[in-house]
Amino acid sequence: MSGGGSEAGEELNLIPYLDIMVNLVIFLIFSFQIVVEMVRIELLSPAYGGAAGSSGGDENKMLTVVVTNEGYTLLSVDPSVRGQETVPLKGTKHDVDALHAKLVELKDMFHLGNAMILTAESGVPYKTIVETMDAARTDGAIDLFPDVLLARSGPAVSQ
């Protein structure tokens, strides 16, 4: 008795299935792109910039870090805090380690809050801004200046 149409020794025809698989694999290989894990940095909005005092320090003593093509300049709105400090370039690069050390020193000396204003010359690349934020964020497990308010300086861009 023959149940069904297929005979016992007959194999499945895999060629159409293989065709589909080959096409799919080629399509996926060509559309494959590198993806990397992302993190975020929250910026303080200008309206909330004055709330820096809520983080424990004195809001009048907010520090301003200016990134220029010559290095870093640290300013304070409070004259009782040292007026101006500079961290020159190390070779051709910005000296983030020296900046970090200076920020730790100023934070301890003047009991500054967690917020700081960051601004830069117009041509300074984004990469340098992020390096500065990273240097200013923490000192080991202790928060340094994790809340950053970006301020504009110099010529703006327009259409």
Next chain:
Amino acid sequence: MIAPTTPATTFMVDNPYGAPRHKKRKRPTLILSADEITGLNLTAMMDMMTILLVFLVKSYAVDPERINVNEKLRPPVSTSTMEMKPAATVTVTADGIMVEDKLVVTLKELNVKDTDAAFLPKLQDALISRAELAKNIEARGGAKFDGAMLLVAHEDTPYNILTTVLYTAGQAQFSQFRLLLQKKNAK
């Protein structure tokens, strides 16, 4: 009586104490003529293709919150550990500014002016439309619009372009700004 059969092994006459020698048997070789080959065995190839396909599909179906990095959009690396939160995305590549992957302004169109009030009208229009869409979604019971914006920018983007984009977004109902960066791998 059954006659004893001849053993398969034979002793050499010149070395009667030596080990018996077996006669060499030729291993049969499978030589098929062209007419006898009926088809290739595709099972091994099928296995390989299935593994490749599963790997590629798994890699392709990535988290939607991830950003594809390429030569024109390589965000800087950061030591921040805050995980990404989804929001309206503005992307600044080496070519132009995009809102939700739609090109709004090319960088060639931009010029530098000595004014702090400068902003980008095309970008503002696109962001207002995006904010209105988010508010409509909220009105229909969707996610709440909190005015958050993600800024993804190429590592060489000049600072004045960044601040101009942020300023323009501030004029278009966005008030919370998040910078999206590549996670620095712990070594």
